[in-house]
Amino acid sequence: MKQPLLFEADPMFTNRQTKAVTFRGKLDLPIHRWYRLTPSFSPTLADDIADHFSLSASDLVLDPFSGVGTVPLCMKYRGIPACSVEINPYLHFVGTVKTRTYRAVENIEQYFSDFMKVFRGKLNTIPFEDRPALYLAEQARFIPRINYPERWWSKGNLAQLVCLRKLLIERVEKTEAHDLLRMGALAILIPVSNAKHNHVSLTYAEKPLPTVDVAGVFEQQLQNMIADLRAVLALPRSEVTIYSGNSKKLSQVLPENGRKVSSVITSPPYPNRFSYARETRPHLFFFDFIGSARAVGQLETDAIGGTWGKATSVLSTGVKPKNELIAKLLKPYIKDIHHGGNLMAHYVTKYFNDLYDHAGEVEKVCEPRCRLAYVIGNSKFYDNPLPSDEILAGIFNHFGFSLDRIDKMRKRQSKSGLHESVVFMKRG
Ligand SMILES: C[S@@+](CC[C@H](N)C(=O)[O-])C[C@H]1O[C@@H](n2cnc3c(N)ncnc32)[C@H](O)[C@@H]1O
Structure with a gap:
């Protein structure tokens, strides 16, 4: 209809x-x-x-x-x-x-399969189901440096991810197949996390995800990627x-x-x-x-439209239209936005100042x-x-x-x- x-x-x-x-x-x-x-x-x-x-x-x-x-x-x-x-x-x-x-899809598939053997072998030696904290304490330097990682991943899942991360970081060869493995690992970070896509932004689920078979989720992702590489082989x-x-x-x-x-x-x-x-x-x-939370704040400040962390402090210092054109284009709207406080008006001004530069x-x-x-x-x-x-x-x-x-x-x-x-x- x-x-x-x-x-x-x-x-x-x-x-x-x-x-x-x-x-x-x-x-x-x-x-x-x-x-x-x-x-x-x-x-x-x-x-x-x-x-x-x-x-x-x-x-x-x-x-x-x-x-x-x-x-x-x-x-x-x-x-x-x-x-x-x-x-x-x-x-x-x-x-x-x-x-x-990517042309040699068979080679990539073999590379993935060899890696999975190593990964599963390592996981067999790790008590991630009953004593994940022990492994995490031993491997503390391989835990991603995000603030409060255990809010993102339950300990059992974090322990498996740390094992995966360590193996991938320690690999000497940095080939395109290796990048695909890293892509596969990055793709499963949210599916095995305590975060959910319920809104436009990620939010934490009410109940943390119990320990899941991270290797199984990862292997499925790699299989999908291989199928996708095959699906586009014949395209121009x-x-x-x-x-x-x-x-x-x-x-x-x-x-x-x-x-x-x-x-x-x-x-x-x-x-x-x-x-x-x-x-x-x-x-x-x-x-x-x-490398650091500070660098994330800088990225947000340099990007167009950012408001998080350091970017908010930049706004609170006040932002003026960079020229008459921006002032003229925003004039019909900015007064009403000021009405609710200056921060949002500064946000909108910075946004269009940036678009002007772009x-x-x-x-x-x-x-x-x-x-x-x-x-x-x-x-x-x-x-x-x-x-x-x-x-x-x-x-x-x-x-x-x-x-x-x-x-x-x-x-x-x-x-x-x-x-x-x-x-x-x-x-x-
Ligand atoms: C709406 S998203 C684009 C989504 C894209 N069309 C897609 O389908 O994936 C905007 C992107 O612009 C990036 N971005 C923000 N400010 C930028 C800047 N100053 N220079 C380059 N990229 C920027 C963001 O990181 C984000 O990835």
């Missing part, structure tokens, strides 16, 4: 089903399903935008906010060259491992690169004298205070992608006829709506990108007035 129209009529990007917009669209897709990042978008959306732009092998697509690499992964298996940029070192790893080209593929860096400095992150970008397909963090650094703490610490960098790296598709959600602060899609279009307009149209794709959550849009713009 046809859905009733929620927004203005448009052939493609309005009234979309949840699976065609959100992470739900990737849960059963090869490779895309390796790690669940709840605020990531659906591969269907990336594919539909690529169709809409009629992209081909002669294009170069950029996603400046790579997340788990949805856009470059989709482009790769359509044979369209692509690159992306990600500030979070763990997510950069996920995007890199997912978008590599292009080379894609995931760069580690800050999209507020795009022109320094992408190769100097590199090819200019012909399309941007992306989704920046929404101004909704979701913290990517906080959400990925277990993973950031598991293989030391980050938009200026997009101008430097793209071709004269470049097309842009920015997927973004609006927000509400103290019940006052903030039209992020329109403000973003206003910022890009300043840098010479004209607005084609804003398609409101879907209503978000049950809160009225929240929606996700795709903002289509083109240079010139």
Whole structure:
């Protein structure tokens, strides 16, 4: 049955089903399903935008906010060259491992199977069911340096993960197959934890997870990964690169004298205070992608949209619009946000100051006829709506990108007035 129209009529990007917009669209897709990042978008959306732009092998697509690499992964298996940029070192790893080209799948399968023998052999020597604390005390230096690890994992599961972590860290060879093993381990950290995906952000379950067969969960994950690598073997593929860096400095992150970008397909963090650094703490610490809580705070401060830890102290010192354009674009909304206290008004100001820096960098790296598709959600602060899609279009307009149209794709959550849009713009 046809859905009733929620927004203005448009052939493609309005009234979309949840699976065609959100992470739900990737849960059963090869490779895309390796790690669940709840605020990531659906591969269907990336594919539909690529169709809409009629992209081909002669294009170069950029996603400046790579997340788990949805856009470059989709482009790769359509044979369209692509690159992306990600500030979070763990997510950069996920995007890199997912978008590599793997050919010798049998060798990888053998490597996994040899490792599983070693892992199970080691687990047999560890009393993780009845005396996990003993093993944890002995191996204290291999416990991930996350604050309060036992809140994340019950002792029996933590002991098995520490055994897995130790084996993987101590392996001398650092091959692509080894990276896949690490990806497999990172993928099971939440399924064997006391955290749950009940909300957009992870929350702790009321009852900790009892000791489970971590090796069994890990082996299943590895088998899924092998099946996925086989599933894409016959597809066309292009080379894609995931760069580690800050999209507020795009022109320094992408190769100097590199090819200019012909399309941007992306989704920046929404101004909704979701913290990517906080959400990925277990993973950031598991293989030391980050060294300390302080470094996580710095990552959050450097990222767009961060509010957690140190980033909050930065906001409390006060943030001013960086120029008249930002002041003018925010003026109709900022007074109502101030009404509820200054912190949120500073948050919103910093967010759009950052987007301004980003938009200026997009101008430097793209071709004269470049097309842009920015997927973004609006927000509400103290019940006052903030039209992020329109403000973003206003910022890009300043840098010479004209607005084609804003398609409101879907209503978000049950809160009225929240929606996700795709903002289509083109240079010139
Ligand atoms: C909405 S998510 C993108 C999700 C992506 N479309 C996907 O499907 O996985 C936004 C991403 O931008 C990253 N990010 C935030 N600030 C950044 C910055 N200044 N430079 C590069 N990446 C940044 C976050 O770490 C997060 O992964």
